[in-house]
Amino acid sequence: RSFITVTAAILALCYKHRMKHIQQVLTCPAENASSGTDEDRHLQQLTRTQEFRRHLLADVCAKYQPGIIQRRVSQQQVSRVYVEDRSRLLYCEVPKAGCSNWKRVLMVLGGSATSIRDIPHDAAHYSNHLRRLESYDHASIAERLRSYTKVLFIREPFERLVSAFRDKFESPNSYYHPVFGRPIISRYRTNATRTALRTGTGVTFREFIQYLLDVRRPVGMDIHWEPVSQLCNPCLLRYNFIGKFESLEDEANFLLQSIGAPRNLTFPDFKDRNPREERTSSSITQKYFDQLNATERQKAFDFYYMDYLMFNYQKPFTDLH
Ligand SMILES: *[C@@H]1O[C@H](CO)[C@@H](O)[C@H](O)[C@H]1NC(C)=O
Ligand SMILES: *[C@@H]1O[C@H](CO)[C@@H](O)[C@H](O)[C@H]1NC(C)=O
Ligand SMILES: *[C@@H]1O[C@H](CO)[C@@H](O)[C@H](O)[C@H]1NC(C)=O
Numbered sequence: 001r002s003f004i005t006v007t008a009a010i011l012a013l014c015y016k017h018r019m020k021h022i023q024q025v026l027t028c029p030a031e032n033a034s035s036g037t038d039e040d041r042h043l044q045q046l047t048r049t050q051e052f053r054r055h056l057l058a059d060v061c062a063k064y065q066p067g068i069i070q071r072r073v074s075q076q077q078v079s080r081v082y083v084e085d086r087s088r089l090l091y092c093e094v095p096k097a098g099c100s101n102w103k104r105v106l107m108v109l110g111g112s113a114t115s116i117r118d119i120p121h122d123a124a125h126y127s128n129h130l131r132r133l134e135s136y137d138h139a140s141i142a143e144r145l146r147s148y149t150k151v152l153f154i155r156e157p158f159e160r161l162v163s164a165f166r167d168k169f170e171s172p173n174s175y176y177h178p179v180f181g182r183p184i185i186s187r188y189r190t191n192a193t194r195t196a197l198r199t200g201t202g203v204t205f206r207e208f209i210q211y212l213l214d215v216r217r218p219v220g221m222d223i224h225w226e227p228v229s230q231l232c233n234p235c236l237l238r239y240n241f242i243g244k245f246e247s248l249e250d251e252a253n254f255l256l257q258s259i260g261a262p263r264n265l266t267f268p269d270f271k272d273r274n275p276r277e278e279r280t281s282s283s284i285t286q287k288y289f290d291q292l293n294a295t296e297r298q299k300a301f302d303f304y305y306m307d308y309l310m311f312n313y314q315k316p317f318t319d320l321h
Contacts (some may be wrong), residue, residue, distance in 0.1 A: 037239045039160035046254045051124070053242040053312070060310045061235035068235045077233050078133040078141060080223065081150075084110050087259050088148045090133060092232035095224045097155040097245040098252070100124050101268050108265055116268050139159075149259055150237060153252070154228050155245035157304035158316050162205075162288045163280035164224035169203045171277075177201050183218035184211045206296070207290045213299045240309065285316070294319060 014191035036044070061068065082091045085108045088116070091106060093099045103124040107113040112129040133141055155163075169178035181200025185192050187273060188207040196202055211217055212225060223231060232239075241258075243251040278284065289297055301320045308315070 018288055039305065043254065046251065050241060054240070056089060056241075056312055057234055057310050060129065060306075064306070064309075065235040069238070070137075073141060073145060075134040075138075075141070077143075077236060080231050081133040081237070082130045083133050083136075083144060084130070085147075086110055087261065089259060090144060090148045090150045090154045092150075092239070093223075094152065094154055094160075094228055094231060094235070096160045096167070097153050098248045099153075101270065102153065102252075103128050103130060105252075105265065105267060106130055109261060116265075120315075141174060145237065149241060149255075150239045151228060151241045151243070151255065152228070152232055152239040153243040153245060153248065154307070154311050156282070156313050156316070157227070157307045158289065158300070159280050159282060159285045160245075161225055161300070161304070162285045162320055164222075165208050165288070166277065166280060168224060169208065172201075177203075180211075180222070184208065187211070187214075187218045205291050209292060209296055209300055213296070213303060227304055227307045229310055234310060244311070253269075282316075289317065 003169060014290060074294075080093045082093060083089075084091070087109045089106070089109065091102055093102070101116075101124075102119060104113070104116045104119045107119060107124070107128055107130065108116055109260050110129070113119050125154070133144065134142070155159075169181060177200040179200075181203045182197065183200075184207050185196050185200060188198070188210045211219070228234070241255050243255065249267050249269060256267065289300075292300070298320055301315070301317075307313070
């Protein structure tokens, strides 16, 4: 078992029972916090955060998807999960939540690259030598799910959505403009110009949201805006480590340390896509959602509701219910 699982198990015992003899035998870390260094306290905090997130997820899953844990996992359900056998790691890819840098780290851990700095964006995505869990047979999938450290990194759902919109529609894009932009403009814009209909460039955030919320979308879902609750099947796969983009480097480095990664392998802080654009923040997100009316905002929240609930993100606007 990994360090994280063991430490978390000890903490769980300490907190649940507060039994004297257990404390004496195991020396509950939190009890001795005052005698530790700042670094120790920081690690204990990160460990407790993980425990809290796992418990919350388990509670939400028990309520909303009872019995799912007994089901057999299909290949399709692990199609977003990458495998790193040397460090016994499974990583579910969530676009717009640090996934390019995670792929770089997995490449270095697996030995297909020696340094993170040398891996360009396209190589991280298209020639990464990383294998997906779905490419294994059922027994190998089950064995890895049972014994590997399963990792998920998520991001505030509306910020992730705005980040995806800016990335795919506000910069030139030879795939998203024709494939998504064209049908979106043609369906939701009255009096669209010929140029807009031909290129699919210039989709507004409001048009994009109309597409997202349309039960009869003119073009399908996409991993960049698909809810994590569907993309990574958290109730079924029971991740051991649930990290957040909002504290990505700190939590990623904690995980790397926990799995015994080389000391000099630290999580990078590059912004790959459109590096000259400001990173999507909550104030930028607010500006985009100001373009919607109250009903649209509410429906968008409903669309990501399970992600908000499972990962303990606060309601982003006070008028939502
Ligand atoms: C870490 O150090 C080792 C030994 O000096 C070196 O071979 C390796 O490339 C370094 N790794 C990274 C990610 O810098
Ligand atoms: C679309 O164009 C027609 C003809 O020019 C005009 O009458 C109509 O008001 C326009 N509709 C919108 C929503 O701009
Ligand atoms: C909000 O916009 C939608 C179109 O997306 C429209 O159907 C609806 O009537 C608007 N609601 C309000 C309260 O203005």
